[in-house]
Amino acid sequence: MIEIEAVTRSYRMGLFEVNALRRVDLHVEAGEFVAIMGPSGSGKSTLMNIIGCLDVPSTGRYVLDGIDVHDLSGDQLALIRNRKIGFVFQSFNLIPRASALHNVEMPLVYAGRGEDRRVRALAALESVGLADRARHQPNELSGGQQQRVALARALVTEPALLLADEPTGNLDTESSLDIIRLIARLNDGGRTVVLITHEEEVARFAKRVVRLRDGLVVSDDPQPRRVREGA
């Protein structure tokens, strides 16, 4: 599903060249649930941008679901994001002034799907338990509800990969558990999930934990079932 080989990403900051990622290797198979952890500055945001096709590696190879993203144009990357990836962000990132239903429909709009758009969007809202809030605007929903709308938006295109960047970072404990259980259930249903977080309680739900530090992978271990069930 995800093949990252010797990926480097460097930025120029004034006179200095900063390496956010240094020859990182990471392979994720379909159906896995991987948590990427690390302190701020470890390069986990850069890695998430590359996995999400929002950014491309400076050197190295990244193949997503059989497609090498190297040399793809901005519009081609947009197409891959639309078809292959469902994003969930820390700050929900719903479009204000648009109803929950409209927000969930939006990826289908950009995919150019017309006829069954409404039905699929309603089904996605149903699956996160928010069918009764379809007409509400984001500012009329609680944080937990907004994140569930965002989750529905990420799932509506049936993406190969669910990419969640600190999905519980702006939520209280109860809503956090709600969301992470929802994500875990999706993984149980077969969906590949990559989760970026710095909270151990959240990472506990993953089947595999990758730790980054200073742009390098420092550990990559399967999570014992016993730890996960304790959560």
Add this chain to the structure above:
Amino acid sequence: MTVAEALLVAISGLSANRLRSGLTVLGIMIGVGAVVLLVAVGNGASVQVTNQIESLGSNLIYIYPASTRTAGVAQGFGSGQTLTMTDVQALTDHSQAPDIADAIPIANAPGLMTRGSQNWFAPVVASTQDFATVRNYQIQDGQFFSQSQVNSSARVVVIGQTVVDNLFGGSPQAALGQSIKIQRQPFTVIGTFVPKGSQGLGNQDNVAAVPITAAWNYLTGGRGKNISQVVVQATSASTITRATQEATQILLADHKISDPSQADFSTQSQQDILASYGQVTQTLTVLLGSVAAIALVVGGIGIMNIMLVTVTERTREIGIRKAIGARRSDILLQFLIESMFLSGIGGILGIVIGWGVALWLPHLNLSVLASLGRPVVSVPSALLAFGVSVGIGLFFGIYPANRAAALNPIEALRYE
């Protein structure tokens, strides 16, 4: 993303900032309204001048005596006395001039008119029995003077509505058969003209027509059988040029002048007059239109300004849309539609307002506007103004929309 979907997004974006959108629309509305109104005013002036010139009669050619020279100094226009009744008779000879329908002499006299204690000043036009038909005056009551009245220098007069108003309290019937004094000479009113009601080229209803012979005998005192112009009517609009040539040939032969450059008269057709006035009014229209176009450009800059603000404000939204799969062209389309929607609404409102003011303006009875005539809104100019306004939305929207489309999704998502 289809245009219809982009339009829905644009409308929801614009309605979120109603005041701001309204003010931007106002800028375009004023610009388009000004274009529609001022072009209408220019057209109105043009139509008014054309109507007035045509109300003088149709297919006319004016022949003036050349100015006399006294010791090398040219005297006033038409001050020469080279035109005679013999010329007029020669011009009406159809065998020599097949394209000339009629020709009348015109002499002018001062006209202080009195009736009892009332007095009024109206220019006296002295001519022959054909004056009314050639100059397109209709008789309201009574009749115009006849050939025999011209031959016998009858002291009869036909007066216009303004004279009726001032001497007879506005009643044409009361004027018939009454005697009035023109320059202290008694004349009998035998008819009144239907009002022409036009203004601008002088009030054509303030007129008194008398037989030219009577004018020579009683009014022009001592200036002999002066003819200040001859008005020739061509048989149709298409024969005006030929009729002008025929008239020139006849008069040159009559006056025994072999070199046309030495002619002691000059000719001017109605078309010449229309053309020269047409140039003036066209210049006026262009001038007014360009002033209004400046307002339109200022409105366009307003749109660009507001679109730049909108793009900055919605940077994060653009980032979200890009993350979930919007292509460059989707974002471009969304913001272009938004700016074109703004300017298009402004254009429609501007046409409505400009048109409305153009219709309302004549009801104000402002003397300044009277000489410009009733504004005439031309539908093509209104449609053009609408097209231009949408085009302005497109033109001034391209830069902001491009900026939005070119945003890097990572930076846009981080934008607070």
